[in-house]
């Protein structure tokens with residue numbers, strides 16, 4: 001990857017680049033609009049730029065491609081799962097979810113992940129590399145091109161840990177919320193993190209209106225360390241204090257994600273702990289029956305027990321939802337589509 005990905009430049013950075021090239025500021029507006037409003041992927045088509053400038057840009061910059069190589073479409077609810085190939089041959093997953101309020105895209109933030117959460121398929125082979133801001137935005141634009149409709153909601157909940165790729169992630173937010181480009185409202189964006197406390201605080205200070213979702217999954221440090229290695233670096237107190245700071249600074253309510261694993265984190269004392277933390281933070285709880293992955297023998301809490309947990313939270317006046325399983329017919333836990341593809345194409349094995 002020698003040339004730099006120009007789609008990763010925020011408007012401010014693009015202004016700096018054009019100034020360095022001896023160009024007027026309005027050229028930055030033009031380039032930004034081509035990349036992020038018209039979602040153009042070829043410099044040749046940017047016809048209002050002089051040929052000389054296009055050639056100069058072309059010599060040093062590139063638009064890193066995000067191309068669908070496999071699309072699975074659900075006959076049940078219109079969910080579409082994309083396997084996207086990147087410029088260097090790596091593949092990542094993106095998911096389109098159709099809601100009554102519009103189209104929502106779930107994007108990946110890294111190729112693989114190094115966080116090591118025990119129940120998650122994305123982390124099994126570790127981190128391959130960070131995505132650029134442009135590759136994050138490119139996933140949204142690719143889906144838009146496929147369905148020929150606008151995407152108004154984004155969740156950064158695919159493979160990878162966005163706050164472990166902090167600078168590219170914040171550039172990505174600057175880019176897609178910019179009214180000169182895609183103009184996606186901050187309130188329509190959710191970012192999910194396993195809890196990198198210092199970066200939660202840094203994010204709070206940026207003044208975005210985006211929703212923060214914390215992958216809690218355990219309400220005491222010992223258990224959390226067993227299922228989420230990141231808990232060895234940041235205690236629950238450090239993480240929940242950072243979330244409190246996020247809420248106090250931004251006024252945005254925190255979402256607590258809690259993936260229910262039978263016999264591991266669904267006992268009475270676990271749920272009491274979850275209630276305590278949700279009350280302290282004034283957070284909304286999203287219960288996710290764990291999606292079993294081939295490589296581990298974790299099982300999901302049964303549907304009846306999940307409902308009982310929901311009722312218990314509601315009795316405590318906590319706002320709670322059970323994550324609706326979408327695209328059931330094309331499902332595989334996060335990261336499994338990619339793993340299957342790599343198995344088939346690289347090692348010659350096929351999925352059972």
Ligand code: SAH
Pocket residue numbers: 117119120121156157158159160161162192193194195213214215216257259288289290291292293333334
């Ligand atoms: N790195 C981010 C985004 C991860 S994916 C984070 O940790 O939040 C989004 C959510 O799905 C996280 O809460 C993650 O813990 C959860 N998750 C991952 N694999 C899962 C599985 N097999 N079953 C249920 N939830 C899972």
